[in-house]
Amino acid sequence: AQKVTQAQTEISVVEKEDVTLDCVYETRDTTYYLFWYKQPPSGELVFLIRRNSFDEQNEISGRYSWNFQKSTSSFNFTITASQVVDSAVYFCALSEGKTSYDKVIFGPGTSLSVIP
Amino acid sequence: SQTIHQWPATLVQPVGSPLSLECTVEGTSNPNLYWYRQAAGRGLQLLFYSVGIGQISSEVPQNLSASRPQDRQFILSSKKLLLSDSGFYLCAWTPGQGNSPLHFGNGTRLTVT
Numbered sequence: 001a002q003k004v005t006q007a008q009t010e011i012s013v014v015e016k017e018d019v020t021l022d023c024v025y026e027t028r029d030t031t032y033y034l035f036w037y038k039q040p041p042s043g044e045l046v047f048l049i050r051r052n053s054f055d056e057q058n059e060i061s062g063r064y065s066w067n068f069q070k071s072t073s074s075f076n077f078t079i080t081a082s083q084v085v086d087s088a089v090y091f092c093a094l095s096e097g098k099t100s101y102d103k104v105i106f107g108p109g110t111s112l113s114v115i116p
Numbered sequence: 117s118q119t120i121h122q123w124p125a126t127l128v129q130p131v132g133s134p135l136s137l138e139c140t141v142e143g144t145s146n147p148n149l150y151w152y153r154q155a156a157g158r159g160l161q162l163l164f165y166s167v168g169i170g171q172i173s174s175e176v177p178q179n180l181s182a183s184r185p186q187d188r189q190f191i192l193s194s195k196k197l198l199l200s201d202s203g204f205y206l207c208a209w210t211p212g213q214g215n216s217p218l219h220f221g222n223g224t225r226l227t228v229t
Contacts, residue, residue, distance in 0.1 A: 033215040043204060043225070045160075047217040089158055095215055104218060106160040 122221030
């Protein structure tokens with residue numbers, strides 16, 4: 001069965017610190033996709049990144065970077081030089097490659113507070 | 117470009133009253149449509165999804181129902197609300213090509229009193 005674990009319920013950091021949000025997933029499929037979403041206080045979920053199971057290259061986008069390691073079933077998200085605007089709940093998610101619709105399993109989320 | 121509209125933004129309803137939340141998508145055809153609920157504690161639960169007009173699948177048995185009367189319209193309903201129906205309801209769409217990112221609406225915060 002699919003499962004996404006985000007062990008960190010809440011994290012607080014001081015502005016400009018780096019922070020890593022952990023995500024561990026479980027799936028029996030060889031083809032799957034991983035996602036990160038951000039939910040600011042306004043409530044709307046914003047898509048950040050998608051990664052397929054065949055692409056283990058790390059990715060960097062500005063202050064954001066993602067580390068995908070199939071050997072440990074992890075897809076961790078690092079924010080460098082955090083800012084107050086990064087305060088939000090972050091969700092890691094997983095979907096299988098076989099369904100006709102996008103069945104996405106979300107982790108429980110990590111609430112990040114960046115303190116000025 | 118594609119946009120998704122969801123309304124109302126907030127709603128306070130008494131127990132036993134009916135519910136209708138509406139979601140529409142613009143700028144795309146034949147999208148997959150989804151209703152999620154986010155209860156206190158942040159977890160996102162898939163309630164319904166639809167791959168076409170009139171095609172509704174339910175992930176969790178409950179007091180709610182969904183309908184898709186038009187290609188880009190998705191409605192969440194209830195005949196009689198329960199206190200446990202309170203939560204944050206999010207509509208989302210994908211292009212239907214498989215494994216695409218979900219694009220969410222702004223959500224409806226429902227409080228059942």
